[in-house]
Amino acid sequence: MPTVRNIVFDCNESILDLTTVTPVFQRLFGAPGVMRLWFQELITYSQALTIADVYVPFTDIGGAVLDKIAAPRGVTVTAADRAELTDRFATMPPYPDVPGALRRLKAAGFRLFTLTDNTAAISGRQLTHGGLIDLVDRRFSVDDTAKRHKPAPEAYAEVTKALSAQPAEMCLMACHTWDTIGAQAAGWEAGLIKRAGNDVLETAAQPDYVGLDLNAVADQIIARHAPGRG
Numbered sequence: 001m002p003t004v005r006n007i008v009f010d011c012n013e014s015i016l017d018l019t020t021v022t023p024v025f026q027r028l029f030g031a032p033g034v035m036r037l038w039f040q041e042l043i044t045y046s047q048a049l050t051i052a053d054v055y056v057p058f059t060d061i062g063g064a065v066l067d068k069i070a071a072p073r074g075v076t077v078t079a080a081d082r083a084e085l086t087d088r089f090a091t092m093p094p095y096p097d098v099p100g101a102l103r104r105l106k107a108a109g110f111r112l113f114t115l116t117d118n119t120a121a122i123s124g125r126q127l128t129h130g131g132l133i134d135l136v137d138r139r140f141s142v143d144d145t146a147k148r149h150k151p152a153p154e155a156y157a158e159v160t161k162a163l164s165a166q167p168a169e170m171c172l173m174a175c176h177t178w179d180t181i182g183a184q185a186a187g188w189e190a191g192l193i194k195r196a197g198n199d200v201l202e203t204a205a206q207p208d209y210v211g212l213d214l215n216a217v218a219d220q221i222i223a224r225h226a227p228g229r230g
Helices: 018-029 034-051 058-073 079-090 098-107 120-129 153-162 177-185 214-225
Strands: 006-009 111-116 138-141 170-174 189-193 209-211
Touching: 018 034, 018 058, 018 079, 034 058, 058 079, 079 120, 098 111, 098 214, 111 120, 111 153, 120 138, 138 153, 153 170, 153 177, 170 177, 170 214, 177 189, 189 214, 209 214
Parallel strands: 006 111, 006 170, 111 138, 170 189, 189 209
Antiparallel strands: none
C-alpha cells in the first residue's frame, strides 16, 4: 500500500490568519463580524459557480460579494476599498504554529505543497510575505489548473496528476471540513486543523487527523507516515 509522502495545505484561514483583514470591514460597516459573513459568502458563491459550471477567479468573487453585502446596507465600496481588501488578503501572516510545523514535516521527509482557490499571484504574495515560500516545494492554484474551485474533485485530481502520484500518497491539511470532505472523496487522506469556529461534521467522512493547531496534526501524520515509522 502506498504511504503518504505529499502534504498539501489550504492557505486561507488554514495556515494564514484571516482575522487580519477585519479592519476593512470595521471601517466600512462598523461591525468586524461582517468579515465572517463576507468570507462565508465568498466560499458559498465560489462553490455555487463551480456547481453551475461557471469559473470566476476567487478575487473577483470576493469583490462581488463585498458589493452584495454593502448594497442593502447603504454602504458605498470604492476602488480603494477593494484594493485595501485585496492587499490585506494577500499579506495575511501565518499563524504562530505554522512555520515550525512546516519545518518539522519537511525534516521528517514529506514534500509540502499548497492548493488554493486564490490566483497564483495572490498565493505567491501570501507565502512570500509570510516567510513560507521556501518551505513549499510547489504551489497549485485552481486558477492555473482545474478552473474549478474546491471541493470540486478536479481541483484535487489535477494536483495528484501533476505530481505523478497516487491518491493514497496525498494528504490535505485544512481547517474547513468542506475541504477535507473533497480531498477524501478524491482518495486523499485529510487532516483538520480546528481553527476558531471550525470543527468536524459528524454526518460526513471524518478526517484522518484532527488537532487544535498544525503541530498537533503534524505529530499524528509523522507518527503514521514518516520514513522509518510504522
